[in-house]
Amino acid sequence: MKTRTSKTIGVAASAAAIALSVPLAVTAYAQPSDSDAPAAEIPDPQGPECGAFKEALPNWKGLADLPVSAALASIPEISTFNSAISGGMNPAVNITSVLDNGPYVVFAPTNEAFAELPPEQAAYLRTDAAGLTNLVYYHAFLGLLGPDDVKGQRPTQEGTEVEVTGKGGDIQVNATAKVTCGGIQAQNARIYIVDQVLDPAEAPAPITPTSTSATTSVTPTTTAPATTTAAPTATTEPAPAEAGAAEAPAG
Template sequence: MSSTFRMRRVALALATAAVLPLALVACSDDSDGEDGASGKKSTAARDDASKDAADDATKSADEPFGPACSSVPKDGAGSFDGMAKDPVATAASHNPALSTLVTAVKKAGLVDTLNNAENITVFAPTNDAFAKIPQKDLDEVLNDKAQLTSILTYHVVGQKLTPEALEDGSFPTLEKSRLRTSGSGESYEVNDSAAVVCGNVRTANANVYIIDSVLMPKK
């Protein structure tokens, strides 16, 4: 074999060795490009899904809950959206299930007090809650402004309470004594005697928890 032929073979081998890594790098870059794009798309999809889940959780946490919420009007001033636009006494007046409470608030002269208060929580007894009180006793309370005021202000806490705050809470009321709350999830009680039947209702100045019994302050 001539020296010229051997030199040509060596040169060809060296050229092949130089080109091969470049080809492999090019293939790797192409593959990474495709996989990278796919990976970025997957990551973006996961991020979007996580954001949607977080948004849904926040939305769910902000929504009213409880069996009596289904009886609230779907639209108009008495709906959840409508009540959120009005201060609490006005908002309650648009809810048919709270008509007895509204009558009591008017008799006690507390409409302006409640409407002008800022960042409060109202535990609002339903008509059925008032119906548990014997009619004679209820009439006496409704006609005794001092006693009525004491009972109604016992249902008001001077801060906005979230559902989480009710899990194991004790709060001073406008009546100057305290009430206790307990529960979790969508099941809460006040003073172990009144159940929240529609909670986390928003008004312009208050969070409202509709309850199934009237609370009585300790004498």
């Protein structure tokens, strides 16, 4: 009886050991990967000529996957501006690598806007690298703003400021240039097609911050650090002995 009981216990122990050696079935829940996440919706650009823009570029949503230099090069109606920023107009001026280090808001004049420039100005831009560099940098400022948020006065990469008014499909730049289609999404920028070439000489007066108001579009003024001049250290000289004063007798 003792032997049979021992055998029964041994069999039970062996079964328990086997059971423990088999991995337990665990219900695993996979964490969603980034590739499983729904793609962000590409917002529609806004402006009176966006219909023509989409017709000319049916795959316009694909621009969102491109750096801004490639996105600009893909839009037919701004090919002259693309030439101006990429070395085509003047081999000495190529700022595409700068723009690709955005985020930037880029105002891209149409081909018609460049065609309306006086012939002497067009010739100047083709031959003067500094002038063309200033011009193209005036068409970009740091930011990543859609049509409802782009308004305000902001410093451009050229140094002077640009003023954007309105919102949605009714936006103006410096009160004269109109956005024909804006908020076009690139990988690191928002592109606004405008009907005029922006001129740094017509930049609005810079906004000066005051102690009573502040705005996000204000450009802080740069003040040279005050030079502190240390006052000369006063040196006390012994007073001169009066003439005729008697000397103390030696003690």
